[in-house]
Amino acid sequence: MPVILLEKDPFAEVLQDNKAVLSAGGELNVRRPLWGIVQKKNTFAYLSIYQSISGGEPTPISLIDSSAPGGYSLSNHNFFLQDVQDQRQEKFQLIPTFGPYYVFFYGKQPVILQCSGLLLNTDDFNWKNEFLNNYENYLRGTKCVENQARVYMGFDDVIVEGYIIACSVAYNKDLPYLCPFTFQLLVTNYQDVSEPIVTKAEEARQVGGTSGMPETSTFQNQSTSLTPEAQALNEELGYESLDQLKYVEYLSDLWSEGVWEVDPSTGVSKHASEGTGDIPAGIDEWGMAGRTASWVSEHRPVRKQWLEDGEALTRIDLASTQQQQGSDAVSVRQKMKKDASAFPLTSRNQASRVGASLTTGVCNSTIVVADSPKV
Amino acid sequence: MGQSTELSSTRVVTRDGVVTATVLDRVSPDRVYLMLVKGSAAAQYVRTTDDTALVPRDVKDLLIFPKPE
Numbered sequence: 001m002p003v004i005l006l007e008k009d010p011f012a013e014v015l016q017d018n019k020a021v022l023s024a025g026g027e028l029n030v031r032r033p034l035w036g037i038v039q040k041k042n043t044f045a046y047l048s049i050y051q052s053i054s055g056g057e058p059t060p061i062s063l064i065d066s067s068a069p070g071g072y073s074l075s076n077h078n079f080f081l082q083d084v085q086d087q088r089q090e091k092f093q094l095i096p097t098f099g100p101y102y103v104f105f106y107g108k109q110p111v112i113l114q115c116s117g118l119l120l121n122t123d124d125f126n127w128k129n130e131f132l133n134n135y136e137n138y139l140r141g142t143k144c145v146e147n148q149a150r151v152y153m154g155f156d157d158v159i160v161e162g163y164i165i166a167c168s169v170a171y172n173k174d175l176p177y178l179c180p181f182t183f184q185l186l187v188t189n190y191q192d193v194s195e196p197i198v199t200k201a202e203e204a205r206q207v208g209g210t211s212g213m214p215e216t217s218t219f220q221n222q223s224t225s226l227t228p229e230a231q232a233l234n235e236e237l238g239y240e241s242l243d244q245l246k247y248v249e250y251l252s253d254l255w256s257e258g259v260w261e262v263d264p265s266t267g268v269s270k271h272a273s274e275g276t277g278d279i280p281a282g283i284d285e286w287g288m289a290g291r292t293a294s295w296v297s298e299h300r301p302v303r304k305q306w307l308e309d310g311e312a313l314t315r316i317d318l319a320s321t322q323q324q325q326g327s328d329a330v331s332v333r334q335k336m337k338k339d340a341s342a343f344p345l346t347s348r349n350q351a352s353r354v355g356a357s358l359t360t361g362v363c364n365s366t367i368v369v370a371d372s373p374k375v
Numbered sequence: 376m377g378q379s380t381e382l383s384s385t386r387v388v389t390r391d392g393v394v395t396a397t398v399l400d401r402v403s404p405d406r407v408y409l410m411l412v413k414g415s416a417a418a419q420y421v422r423t424t425d426d427t428a429l430v431p432r433d434v435k436d437l438l439i440f441p442k443p444e
Contacts, residue, residue, distance in 0.1 A: 002382055003402045003434055005410050010392035010421045099416055312387045316396040323383035324398065345396075358389050363426040364414035366407065368433045369398075372382075 002372075004320075004344065006357040007364045009100055030252040035205050038197060045081035045117075045155035048074055049138050053148050061149055063134045066126060076134065078119075078127040079181070081155055085114035111187040113160060115153075119169065119179045128169060128179045139164045141186070153185060157194035162187040207248050309355045310346075317343040320372060327375040335375045344369035379403055379439065392417075401439045 050058035065073035089109040095102045119128040137143060139151055141163035150161050167183035198204050247254060260269050307315060314336070321332045321343070341347040344367070345354060357365045382398040399406065407430055418425035 001437065002398050002400050003437060005397045005399065005402070005406070006394055007397070007410055007413050008389070008392045008394045008417060010417050010423075099413060100420065307387050307389055309389075312389055312394065315387050316385050316394075319385035320383040320396065320398050323385075358387075358394055361391075361423055361426050362414055362418040362421070363428065364410050364417075365428050366402070366410065366430055366434045368431075368437060372398075 001368055001370060004316075004367045004369055005364070006354070006367070008357065008362055010362055028252055028255045028257075029201065029250070031201070031204060031247075031249045032251055034249050034251075035207075040157065043154070043156060044077045045079070045153065046075040046077045047079075047134070047139065048076070048152040048154075049144070049147075049149050050152060051147055051149040061138060061147065063138060064130050066130060075154075076130075078125075078130055080118040081115060082117040083115070084155060086111065087114075111190070112165070113153075113162075113185040113187060114182070115185060116180065116182040119181050120177060121179045122177050128181075131167075131181065132169065135164065135167055135183075140167075141165050150188060151185065157192065159191045159193055160185065160187050161189035161191075201247065201250075201254055204247055205249050307358075309358045312358045313345040313354065317345045320344075321375060324372045325375050331375050335373060339373075342373035344372070379406065401437060402434070403439055407434070407438065 047063065049061040049063060051061055052058040060074045062072040062074060063076045064071065065076045065078060067073070067078055088111055091106040091109055093104045093106070095104075119131055120126075121128040138147070138149075144150055144163050151164055153160050153162075163186045165184050165186050167181065169179050169181045171179060258271050260271055262269050317336065318329065318332050321327070321335075322329060325332075336343055336346065354365065354367060357363045379399045379401040382400055383396075384398070385396045387394050387396070411427060411430075414427035415425050418427075
């Protein structure tokens with residue numbers, strides 16, 4: 001007769017009996033662009049070179065630029081940057097031994113941006129040749145090192161510093177006036193120059209009163225007389241008063257969880273600020289703003305990541321029978337519903353050592369079972 | 376003789392670990408030893424006691440040996 005071996009591979013750090021760990025944040029502070037977005041300003045990508053000798057003030061080096069007076073500029077915009085791939089990776093070592101695997105981390109892999117776009121290739125927009133000329137004389141890594149300089153590329157709301165280590169330009173008969181090109185830039189520095197207007201809930205879009213909100217809020221002081229459509233939406237969502245702050249982009253309750261920071265002297269995460277002071281005005285101390293949806297109700301079970309004993313035994317029975325019989329899950333479940341006693345584990349008492357193997361702790365076990373039920 | 380066939384293998388995530396349920400048509404002593412060693416090593420790994428039960432009689436009766444008598 002077959003034998004079932006139940007072997008547990010335990011987590012090194014147990015989740016403990018704390019469902020709040022998995023439910024934390026699951027239904028709180030969920031904000032989505034329900035009322036639109038604020039578009040970013042359009043920008044044009046550019047390439048620059050700056051030289052820095054002995055760590056002094058960086059001085060620019062001009063690049064050939066047919067769009068600039070005199071034919072030279074400090075920032076060349078003569079290319080269409082269409083795609084940038086920014087891939088980050090850790091340096092790590094994975095050791096799969098006889099049982100659980102171990103992993104060691106050693107910092108970051110160098111970041112190499114993969115950039116691609118188009119260069120115009122006409123008599124009045126000689127971008128392709130300009131780019132290749134600049135690359136040969138200034139932009140490529142060897143020339144940068146000779147000149148003690150680095151390349152700076154700005155795009156979107158980011159400025160990256162580094163060395164261009166490769167480039168390619170393609171000529172295609174179907175694109176006589178455009179040359180697709182790519183280049184790879186080894187990043188030595190990365191600067192986020194974005195200017196977000198929403199950095200916390202208090203600055204998010206509101207409709208209604210403005211009591212207690214900082215004056216710098218972009219969405220503050222919106223008209224308190226709503227359009228008919230907004231009024232209808234208010235009534236549909238059950239808002240009680242126009243004076244109450246309406247966080248219209250939130251799909252769940254707002255709740256201030258304070259700030260937890262890692263203390264550098266001890267390495268332990270500590271609560272750095274009191275939570276009550278951070279709750280936006282207009283939200284009561286329990287974080288209820290009259291916007292509770294049914295899925296955040298306490299009556300619904302918290303979605304969890306693991307199986308309880310009974311569920312695990314059922315799952316094992318289901319999968320084992322499927323694999324041994326080659327049948328589908330639906331048929332097995334129907335059989336299980338009709339006659340659970342035919343299944344080796346589901347029919348057993350949870351309090352037995354079978355159930356113990358699945359509860360907290362390490363408790364491997366072996367069980368003799370009858371052949372799997374025919375499905 | 377001495378060989379066992381794995382009929383099925385299932386992994387389920389429980390509250391504090393991953394349980395692998397392996398169904399074998401027959402078991403060898405080595406496979407049972409492996410189960411016991413795994414339990415002991417896992418318990419040391421997470422700094423808890425090993426509650427692995429003794430191998431029951433009915434399982435021992437089904438143990439196969441490398442060479443026939």
